[in-house]
Amino acid sequence: MPNRKAVVVEAGKGWAVILLPGGEYKRIKTNRYLEAGDLYQVNKVARVKYLAAAAIFLIILLGSIDYYTVQAYAEVSSLELGINRWGRVVSVEARDAEGQRILETAKIKNEPLENAVEKISRAIKEEKPDRQGVGKPSLSVNGKGKAKQELKQKMLEKMNKGLQRATPEKNKDAAKVLKNDAESQKSNINDLNNRNKQGNMEDPKVKQNHSKTNPEFEHPGLGDQAGKPALSEDLPLSKNDLATEANEDKQTGNTAVMKKNNENGRKKQSD
Amino acid sequence: MHSPADSEFDNLIIKAWQDYQQGDKSALDGIYPDLLPFCQRVSSKTCKRYISEQDEEAGIARMALLEALEKYNPAKGRFIYFLGQVIRSRIIDYKRKEKNRKMLHFSFLLREGNRMTEAVDDSFFEGIIDDLARKQEIVALQKLLQDYNIGFKDLAGVSPRQVKTRESARKIARLIAGNEQLNRYMLEKKMLPVKELEEKWQVNRKIAERYRKFIIATTLIYLHEFPYLQSYILPVRGGDENAQ
Numbered sequence: 001m002p003n004r005k006a007v008v009v010e011a012g013k014g015w016a017v018i019l020l021p022g023g024e025y026k027r028i029k030t031n032r033y034l035e036a037g038d039l040y041q042v043n044k045v046a047r048v049k050y051l052a053a054a055a056i057f058l059i060i061l062l063g064s065i066d067y068y069t070v071q072a073y074a075e076v077s078s079l080e081l082g083i084n085r086w087g088r089v090v091s092v093e094a095r096d097a098e099g100q101r102i103l104e105t106a107k108i109k110n111e112p113l114e115n116a117v118e119k120i121s122r123a124i125k126e127e128k129p130d131r132q133g134v135g136k137p138s139l140s141v142n143g144k145g146k147a148k149q150e151l152k153q154k155m156l157e158k159m160n161k162g163l164q165r166a167t168p169e170k171n172k173d174a175a176k177v178l179k180n181d182a183e184s185q186k187s188n189i190n191d192l193n194n195r196n197k198q199g200n201m202e203d204p205k206v207k208q209n210h211s212k213t214n215p216e217f218e219h220p221g222l223g224d225q226a227g228k229p230a231l232s233e234d235l236p237l238s239k240n241d242l243a244t245e246a247n248e249d250k251q252t253g254n255t256a257v258m259k260k261n262n263e264n265g266r267k268k269q270s271d
Numbered sequence: 272m273h274s275p276a277d278s279e280f281d282n283l284i285i286k287a288w289q290d291y292q293q294g295d296k297s298a299l300d301g302i303y304p305d306l307l308p309f310c311q312r313v314s315s316k317t318c319k320r321y322i323s324e325q326d327e328e329a330g331i332a333r334m335a336l337l338e339a340l341e342k343y344n345p346a347k348g349r350f351i352y353f354l355g356q357v358i359r360s361r362i363i364d365y366k367r368k369e370k371n372r373k374m375l376h377f378s379f380l381l382r383e384g385n386r387m388t389e390a391v392d393d394s395f396f397e398g399i400i401d402d403l404a405r406k407q408e409i410v411a412l413q414k415l416l417q418d419y420n421i422g423f424k425d426l427a428g429v430s431p432r433q434v435k436t437r438e439s440a441r442k443i444a445r446l447i448a449g450n451e452q453l454n455r456y457m458l459e460k461k462m463l464p465v466k467e468l469e470e471k472w473q474v475n476r477k478i479a480e481r482y483r484k485f486i487i488a489t490t491l492i493y494l495h496e497f498p499y500l501q502s503y504i505l506p507v508r509g510g511d512e513n514a515q
Contacts, residue, residue, distance in 0.1 A: 007503060009409050010423040017423040023437055023489065023504040027427040033319050035312070037406030039398075 008038040016040070071148075072141040072155050074113065076120050077102065081113070085151065087158055089116045101127065113155055117162030125166070137163070137178060146192050153185040277400070280305070284350045291340050299340070308406075309351065310336060312399050313358045318366075328362055335361040348393070355396035408497045415491050419461050421484045429484050438506055440482045441489055443474055448493035457490060 006018035009025070011034040017027050018040050034040065068090050070082035078099035082091030089111050094100040105126075106119040117137070137159055141152045160178040283302055290298035310332040314322040322328045335358040339350070347353055416422065431437040447453040447463070456464040463483055468474035479486065492500045 007405055007409075007499070010413075017427045019500070019503050021503055022434065022507040023430075023441060024432070025423065025426040025430040025485075027424065033315070033321065035315065035321070035402070035406070036409045037402040037404075039402070 005039045006042055008034045008036055008040050011035055011038075018042075070142070071151055072139060074117075074155065074159060075138045076117055076159070077124055079103070079108075079120060081108070081116060083113055083155060087113045087155060089113060098127075112158065114158040114162035114165065117159050118166040121163055121166030146189060146196075149185060149189045149192060153182055153189065156182040156185060281349060281351070285345065288340055288343055288350065299336075306336060306354070308403055309354070309399065310358055312403060313355050313396070314362055316395075316399060317359050317362045328365070331361050331365050332358050351400065352393045352396045355399065356391075359391065405499045408500050411495070412488070412491060412497060412500060415495070416488060419484075419487050421488060425484055426488055429482060431482055431485065434506070436478065436482070439475065439478050440486050441504060441506070443468065443479060444486045444489035444493060446472060446474070447486070447490045454490065454494060457487065463487065 006020045010017040072083045074081045078095040080093040102123045106123040108116040141148045287298045339354040339357040469476045
């Protein structure tokens with residue numbers, strides 16, 4: 001499409017009103033000196049460049065927002081790691097002084113989860129060589145659905161990998177639990193697929209009968225140093241805790257995960 | 272483009288020039304008001320900014336006019352082109368002297384110096400003459416629109432963007448301009464005869480109301496002698512008509 005010449009009908013500092021062929025009046029921004037009666041070459045290329053620049057900016061902005069959106073939380077030692085969809089740690093919160101010390105020594109933010117877990121494990125080993133590996137690693141995801149469960153499985157495998165790389169002997173038991181949980185997660189995903197096919201996802205009976213391996217409420221962890229895998233009151237979030245929270249949440253309208261999200265959001269803002 | 276009006280104007284200038292050469296110093300009085308806008312425009316285009324009567328360059332342009340009348344020879348071509356060259360040369364000379372006299376910003380010289388001194392041919396001044404003719408129509412239209420409380424900025428805000436809608440609005444304007452009853456109503460009441468357009472002519476009331484200002488402006492262009500502007504309000508033939 002060839003560029004057309006419009007006629008300037010009014011002009012001021014930095015702007016002009018032009019009359020385009022076809023009868024449309026248009027206000028434009030311009031640094032050129034223009035007077036009424038002048039011909040003005042309408043430049044379509046500049047507009048395309050502007051649109052392209054705007055589109056690129058929007059993509060970068062949305063990508064950045066997505067990058068920092070936490071999809072899952074992993075608890076390793078006394079550190080809570082917020083993980084994005086690409087398995088990178090985008091937020092870190094220390095629950096105690098030990099966690100704070102680990103944060104100071106190990107650079108964890110923006111690391112892949114397995115690297116972060118490895119670094120934490122090594123940091124703990126350096127500080128307390130006698131300790132039997134990381135205690136009670138756990139993972140929770142935001143939201144439901146097959147995609148979230150697949151993400152969870154993937155993250156569990158990454159945590160396991162990280163532990164293996166760091167101190168395989170001391171973290172043997174933790175790794176074993178994570179591995180088992182990853183495998184059970186796999187079967188949960190298969191169950192979900194089957195339920196979807198049968199169309200009974202909304203069956204309340206199914207919800208009520210959810211087992212210890214329900215993907216929404218499962219928090220696998222290492223029970224004690226002797227290596228007994230267990231889901232018990234020792235866990236940061238036991239079944240009873242979750243049931244209580246679920247009841248409380250019904251009243252307040254928030255989920256436990258959403259509360260965590262709010263806390264993390266506030267922490268990030270204060271950062 | 273050499274129109275009959277240009278030839279008539281050239282004849283007037285030649286007559287004034289001849290009288291001036293024969294000693295009649297008041298010979299310019301008749302053509303001075305017509306030449307002044309041209310002188311101002313050449314000055315502005317040369318300096319790339321608006322030159323008012325109070326600016327130094329305006330005084331130089333007036334002196335250049337007298338010089339052109341002294342030196343002009345009909346064998347050199349149209350007086351108006353010759354005048355344009357003289358004005359431009361004198362302003363460039365003035366700018367060079369200013370540059371030597373005081374420190375001008377280096378980037379100004381880089382940016383403006385070359386453009387100012389580049390040689391221009393007759394088409395440059397032809398363009399200015401066309402610009403002035405267009406400006407005359409635009410100023411006249413602006414005065415007419417003031418009676419309706421419409422400005423060009425308003426029209427930029429209410430112009431139909433879609434070709435189809437713009438064409439519908441233009442047809443309404445054409446209808447009003449071609450019908451004595453309708454255009455008399457508009458000229459007297461300073462508003463569109465929407466009711467009559469809807470009832471008698473089955474015009475879409477929504478378009479008539481929403482693009483009222485645009486339709487009035489287009490109607491005025493049709494009603495008056497605005498050949499330049501009329502060429503702009505006609506639909507574009509072929510190509511991407513949905514552009515802009």
